[in-house]
Every structure is written in structure tokens, then in C-alpha cells.
Amino acid sequence: MIELQTLSKAFGPKRVLDGISLSVPKGESMVIIGGSGTGKSVMLKCILGLIHPDSGKILVGGEDVATVSREAFLDRFGMLFQGGALFDSLSVWQNVAFRLIRGPKKMGKAEAREVAVEKLRRVGLKPEVADLYPAELSGGMQKRVGLARAIAAEPEIIFFDEPTTGLDPIMSGVINELIREIVTEMGATTMTITHDMTSVRTIADRVAMLHAGKIRWTGPIAEMGETSDPYLQQFIHGRAEGPIESVR
Template sequence: MSGAANDSSDNKIVLSGLCKAFGKNEILRGIDLAVPRGKSMVVIGGSGTGKSVTLKCILGLLEADSGSIQVDGHETMALKGADRDELMKKFGMLFQGGALFDSLKIWENIGFGLIHGQKVSKKQAREIAIEKLQDVGLKPEVAELFPAELSGGMQKRVSLARAIATKPEIIFFDEPTTGLDPIMADVINELIVKCVKQLGATALSITHDMASVRKIADYVAMIHEGRIIWCGPVADLDRSGNPYVDQFIHGRADGPITNHTRF
């Protein structure tokens, strides 16, 4: 199994032989990955290699065809309804596009999981939301605005605030720096590191951005053609000895990864 720790009790999430196809198109062809408890794992890989699908399978947003997904040692593939809702309370997620609810104010977005998932009163949720806004470097006045009134970087910060508001045990980051300028990307990376450390959460991120990888990762896994082809500490990334990893991290057109020319 590709993973950072072999003892299953040390791992928060364990994926074994995870497969998912859309029609005849096999996206995941047996993903094996272990995410150590309290650590930050970053999955890298080219577009269309199955990074987002892997995250969505763990969250139950997509149903995997076969394999196993264990969270805290419990199998979660078959969970539905109230059991799935209960499991989701462990998770926070920062979506690539923010996925903020346009019809709700910023504080209602951040407090959404608290109000509806944890039955916190609206007044208390608003106070927590403002506190989280300050944690991600935004002023309390932003709380009364709507998502459409914010810039892309501010929306990402709000999305991060929403992801951490419920104090989740596991946080997923789906391409957290995509579409941001380098400075804002670095700000978001620092916020991610700070928030994950404050919460003591386990983080699983997917990104193409190597600067982001080096900043937020404790461990890195590379996915290619639906399989994990390398996994190890971020310190070993530059001496992985894997030609696919080398090509990807250096952004070279020449190398064993050739599917970028398939269209």
C-alpha cells in the first residue's frame, strides 16, 4: 500500500484498491493511500488523473465501484443517510471555486454547518463566523456582504473559514490556490498551514501548484492513470527517483507522462 504510515491505527484515512469508472472510462484503477493522523497529505498529478474523483469518493459525493475507504478504521463505502451525515461532521472542505451559497450572507455561509449540522443558535453561529473571518484575515464588516460582492481571493478565505468553522477532524482542500495571484496563493497556503495546525486536523489536499505543495505538505502522493505511483515525505520529493514525479515537479514537457498531448 502506498502511504506514509503502515500501522493502521496511525492513519486517519486508508484507501485500498479504490476503483471508479464513468462508463468505459476508468478513472481510478486501484488507489492505495494512507493519510496519517494529524498530518497534511498532498496528492499531485496531471489533469484528469483522478485527484478530484478520489476526494469525492471519500466524501461519498461519488460512489466508488470497488475497493475500500476507511476513516478512523471504519469502513465508510456503504454509509448512507443519517450515518453518512454523521460521518460528514468529521469533514471540512475547501472547494476549488469556493462553492459559497450565493443566496446567503457571508456569516450565514460560514455558520451554515454550525446552525444546521451542529444545531448552534444563529446568534452564536454569527459570533463564531466573525471570529473565523478574523482568523482568515478578513474584517468583521465582510460578514454582512454576499459572496458576489467579494473578490476571488476573499471568497477562498471565506470558504476556508467555512471549512474550519465546525472544527473538523479532517479537512480537504481541492486546488486551494487555483486562479489566485502568487501573493494571494501564498497567503492562502499560510492560512491553510495555520488553520490545520491550530485544529490539529488531518489534511488531504489536491493541487498542481508545486509552491503550494512545498508549503502545506507533510507527505506527498502522486497519482497517475488512476493509481498512486509514488508516496513519501515532502522532503524526499526532489529525490524520489521516480521519473514521473521528476517530470511533474519540474513541469517538463518531455518525459514518461505523455497524455498531455492526447487531445
């Protein structure tokens, strides 16, 4: 579903992506791991067209993203943002239905509200939450609303940017399980950025590790613990000593 071919991007002298090639099969969950500043978010932004790569090619569904209609292209995606990114001035249901009302489908407000309430129910929130505002919700509830918004338009592809950041271990587990269930139900292709190894083991079908602008390792989640790659082993076990330099 998603294929990156020798993708490169630099900002001035800093090369953030250095010839990345990666394939994400249709209907599978790919999790991208790696330290802060290794280019994970830049890679997602390149796929979405928010950042233009210096070289390389991005194919989605076999089509070169540089040649397709932006509106039609973005209509295939949903996204759960790291900080929730909810609109403070809109109610919960309006946040969830934002794309349905403002996007290409131009759904009526009554119908959009029904869809929003159903998606809220799917992520474990009661109908009465629909008329609250983000400031009235806990962090975990805000994350669920963000997830409901990500799936509201039934996208083919969903990106999750640090889905459990700022949540306690129990709520993180709840969100991880919700993501796994919903993705399986929808048959969506997903890419997730995370530092949380519990999330990796819950969400991933396949894992790719990005370090210094290159894919160090990629493979099925079942093989992650068996590889001898020193970068991957240091990261997944949280070791201070190893080829990945730590700031002291």
C-alpha cells in the same frame, strides 16, 4: 486517519481509479498531485460518499465508511472548494455558519454569527465583512471566506480542492500560509489536491502522485526531490518531455 485499500472506479470503459491504496496518518497533511483527469477529484468524492467505488475499501478512523451513519460521518469533514462555492444569496457570515445552523448541531443564529465572525478574523477578515455578500468580495477574500467555512465546525478532517486556483502569486502565498497555520493549530488531518508546486512545498507533510489511475509515488515532502521516478520528476519540474504525454 484515512486509508484507501485497492480502490477502483470506472466510468464506462474509462478506468479512473485502478486499485489505489493510500494511508493518511492522523494529524498530517497529505497533498495529491497529478495532471488533469487523473482521478484526484474522483478519489475525494469516493471518500466523501458522493461517488461509490466499484471495488475496494475506505476506512476513516478505522471504520469502514460503507457501514457508518452518513450524517455522523460527514460531520467529521470540512471542505474548501476549488471555486469557493459560496451561496450568492447569503451574506458572508451566513455562508460561514451554514453548517452550524443547518447541520446536526442546529446552533442558534446569534451564537453561529459569533463563531462565523471569529473564524473570519482567523483568516484575516474584519468583522464588517460578515454582512457583505460574496459578489462584493475579491477572489482572495472569497477564498478566505471559503476557508473560514471549512473550519467553522472544527472538523477532524479537511479537504482542500485546488486552494489557490485563480489567485495571484502573492494571494496564493497568503492562502497557503493560512492553511498551514490553521491546520497545525487544529491538529486536523488534511488532503489537498493541487497543481501548484508552491502550495505542495508549503502545505504538505506527505505527497502522493496520481497518474493513470494509480499512485506512482508517495512519501514525505522532504524526499520528493530525491526520487528518480520519471513521472514525478517530469511533473514537479514541469518538463514537456517525459512519460507523461502532453497535448500538443
